[in-house]
Amino acid sequence: MKQQTVTTQFGDLTLTEVDGAITALGWVRVPQQHRSALLDEAAAQLAAYAAGTRQIFDIPLHLQGSAFQRDVCDAMFAIPFGDTVTYGDIAKALGVPAQAIGQACGANPIPVIIPCHRVMGAKGLTGFSGAGGIETKVALLRHEGAASLLI
Secondary structure, eight states: OEEEEEEETTEEEEEEEETTEEEEEESOOOSSOOOOHHHHHHHHHHHHHHHTSOOSOOSOBOOOSOHHHHHHHHHHHTSOTTOOEEHHHHHHHHTSOHHHHHHHHHTOSSTTTSOGGGEEBTTBOOOOOSTTTHHHHHHHHHHTTOGGGGO
16 A cells, blocks of 8 residues: 655545555545655646646546445546536445435545535535545635535
8 A cells, every 4th residue: 555645725635545446535634655667656746736737637536445435436437527416326326225325325436536525415515534524625626616606
């Protein structure tokens, strides 16, 4: 396992690489920073996203978890920059209850890159499992120009 931290306006974001794929992103600074071609590219893409010059991530990801968790993450990954969908939208597409989508979103191991912040409740803004909670979700949505959806 290799890790590298990127400092952004959303906090210190640490990428984890295992076997040639990004497996996690967390809000923590690790004491030992690693270098690899993948971590360097992922860090560059994350920094470009934070700078507003990148909207799509193009790095290998590996999701551990159930097929359902991977399906929900795939659905979140498909949400375009600056757009949002509801838990109900994803639930309808996958044929499951919205509550199950909320739980899977909260268990997303690679937030920001797999944009769980783009998923809203039927009545608007809902929680966020990243550091800073709802304030971080709002900051990410504002960064993407989705602030009008928060009103």
